[in-house]
Amino acid sequence: MNSRIGRIEAVGLTKVYGDKTVVSDASFTVEPGSMTGFLGANGAGKTTTMRMMMGLLEPTAGQVLYSGRPMTAEDRASFGYMPEERGLYPKQPILNQLIYLGQLRGLSAAEARDIATGHLTALGLGDRLKDKLESLSLGNQQRVQIVASLLHTPTALILDEPFSGLDPKAVDTMVSMMHELMRKGVPILFSSHQLDLVDRLCDRVVILHEGQVKATGSATELRGSGAPxxxxxxxxxxxxxxxxxxxxxxxxxxxxxxxxxxxxxxxxxxxxxxxxxxxxxxxxxxxxxxxxxxxxxxxxxxx
Structure with missing residues (x-):
């Protein structure tokens, strides 16, 4: 396992805006080589929590640990992150901008081209490499965003609704890519409203409701926690x-x-x-x- 890969731990994460508490004392872990599903209704605080984990929002209280120490900007720089608001350039050819993003992540142009082309082809976009992003359907734009988060072989993945808009074949391909990273020890956290998908894929589950963690653990632990x-x-x-x-x-x-x-x-x-x-x-x-x-x-x- 890559020595830069570690355990992610949210400890008492809290975010308050004025008199409104959006996330309250959220604590959970994402283990190396495991997939954790993040569940909650719209407005439950999932996106806010992910943004705090990625350093995009400053917590009102609490912290994020990586390998048992406070997470740094350097740690996060090697993560793969798919935000709720997709951040690609609509008027740029998809391969060109992925090469550019890969170079920002430390890849050479040739490396970024090869990796992006391989991933796009696997996701059914091998014949659309020169197309502008805005010409693609929303589902295909989602595929490009997925590739952007995977280009640099991340040391962790934090994905906000990665399967939204994907057809079953694309979901299977995406899952295969995630499993390949897990075999390398990469911890993966993703949010989803698709309970059956989370149930099928995830080693652990975190359920957030009105900003609070209501349940966390493996599927087996959660199934055994209620009344028989x-x-x-x-x-x-x-x-x-x-x-x-x-x-x-x-x-x-x-x-x-x-x-x-x-x-x-x-x-x-x-x-x-x-x-x-x-x-x-x-x-x-x-x-x-x-x-x-x-x-x-x-x-x-x-x-």
């Missing part, structure tokens, strides 16, 4: 489950039910009761149901 849910099916009516102490029946339809075990209840005792009674009612199934990322998101943001 079970699916029950039998040959007789399942309504009796409502009478079991410690059980909350979320949905029941005839012989089938979805239930939740209260946090204060003894899980094994409740399970034993249901299994014992259920066997007398021709029980077919009593199985743990793991929540989806969407379930987790809705749960923590509704509290």
């Amino acid at each position: 849910r079970f699916r029950y099916s039998a040959g007789a009516d399942a309504g009796w489950l409502r009478e079991v102490p410690g059980v909350r029946v979320l949905d029941v339809e005839g012989t089938e039910a979805l239930l939740e075990i209260a946090p204060a209840a003894d899980l094994e005792s409740v399970r034993t009761t249901i299994l014992s009674e259920g066997m007398q009612r021709q029980m077919h199934e009593f199985a743990r149901v793991l929540p989806t990322l969407g379930d987790i998101y809705r749960g923590v943001t509704s509290q």
Whole structure:
């Protein structure tokens, strides 16, 4: 792993504008070689947090650490960053401006040309190299912006809605590029409203709601953090489950039910009761149901 690659840590990041707190005491980590999904509704504070991490906004309080020390401008100079407001030149040919951006990142013109051409071709724009950016669709402009963030083989990636406007093939190509960087140890943080995509791709998840981190951890940790849910099916009516102490029946339809075990209840005792009674009612199934990322998101943001 590149010695310049490290762990990114947001510690108590806070941003206040006048009497409005946009981000409040946000703390989370982005580990080397991992992909972290940043979830939150519009206005939750994701973009503000990313801008503070990139040094584009001064935090009101808190700091960003890199490899355990305060992050510097030199550290950030080697990062790949895709902002919410795309920053390319609409009237310039796409390859020319990518070469220019690559040179600003320390590449030679020839290196930048080769890397940009390869990435653009992989993303389906190999025949549009001389076209002006403004002539491309929004989705294709997004592809060019992605290439701009990857040109210099970054030591970290911070991407604001990178998959917005991309078709499935382009998403797959982008994911392959990100995985290649992860294999080199690069930490990746990206925001997205596509919960299924985050669920499929990310090692860790951060959920931001009204400027506060409501949940953070691996998908496995988050799925195991809530009240246990079970699916029950039998040959007789399942309504009796409502009478079991410690059980909350979320949905029941005839012989089938979805239930939740209260946090204060003894899980094994409740399970034993249901299994014992259920066997007398021709029980077919009593199985743990793991929540989806969407379930987790809705749960923590509704509290």
